[in-house]
Amino acid sequence: MRAFLVVSHTAPLSGDFSLSDLPGGAGRLDVLCRCATEAFLVSHGIRKDVRLFFSIQGRLSIELAGENLRHLNPDERSTAALLRRALSRAQALTPGERAQSTPGIWVSWESLAGLLARLQGGGYQPVLLEEDGRWLRGAPLPDQPLFILSDHQDFTPSELELLAPFPKISLGPRALHGHQCITLVHNELDLREAGWIAG
Numbered sequence: 644m645r646a647f648l649v650v651s652h653t654a655p656l657s658g659d660f661s662l663s664d665l666p667g668g669a670g671r672l673d674v675l676c677r678c679a680t681e682a683f684l685v686s687h688g689i690r691k692d693v694r695l696f697f698s699i700q701g702r703l704s705i706e707l708a709g710e711n712l713r714h715l716n717p718d719e720r721s722t723a724a725l726l727r728r729a730l731s732r733a734q735a736l737t738p739g740e741r742a743q744s745t746p747g748i749w750v751s752w753e754s755l756a757g758l759l760a761r762l763q764g765g766g767y768q769p770v771l772l773e774e775d776g777r778w779l780r781g782a783p784l785p786d787q788p789l790f791i792l793s794d795h796q797d798f799t800p801s802e803l804e805l806l807a808p809f810p811k812i813s814l815g816p817r818a819l820h821g822h823q824c825i826t827l828v829h830n831e832l833d834l835r836e837a838g839w840i841a842g
């Protein structure tokens with residue numbers, strides 16, 4: 644299982660936005676949509692062995708599970724519609740409750756620290772994606788890695804404090820977009836699994 648956690652600072656906490664204004668009124672939801680596309684979609688198929696988590700404004704988490712995911716298409720607008728369904732569904736939830744908004748998409752009110760604790764309890768081993776970490780090529784990875792990255796903004800100081808215990812992995816010297824990082828991680832793991840390069 645491959646897992647990614649995208650820390651979002653500006654995505655909305657409700658479904659009250661227009662699908663025609665994802666970069667503006669929807670708080671750069673387009674960034675999260677591109678991450679979902681890169682996490683799951685391959686040519687004519689979907690990666691079933693992937694989980695993608697969004698932690699939004701440190702208050703809400705959305706989980707997408709590849710094995711159950713339906714209706715994920717390559718265009719950002721339809722992905723945003725799925726996320727909007729999740730955000731709308733969240734409004735009826737109390738903290739601690741978790742609900743499935745559409746097949747394979749789960750939503751709950753929980754902090755970033757709470758989400759991390761839950762995922763670590765479930766066996767995920769966090770790895771922080773940062774430019775100044777150890778280069779991924781040849782770096783040892785845990786059995787069940789959870790790759791953590793930020794959205795279009797840097798991690799805040801309090802997030803960095805929370806994430807400080809985890810190993811830092813770099814994908815290269817250039818600052819990349821989050822969805823590009825997901826593609827590169829998948830490619831590295833695909834190459835390792837196929838035996839084209841050593842792990």
Ligand SMILES: C[S@@+](CC[C@H](N)C(=O)[O-])C[C@H]1O[C@@H](n2cnc3c(N)ncnc32)[C@H](O)[C@@H]1O
Nearest residue numbers: 772773774792793796813814815817818819820
């Ligand atoms: C668009 S970047 C964040 C903002 C960026 N620091 C900037 O200069 O504007 C999104 C995230 O992708 C990850 N990232 C970007 N480039 C990376 C690299 N070369 N290696 C590892 N992670 C990277 C980091 O987690 C980063 O926070």
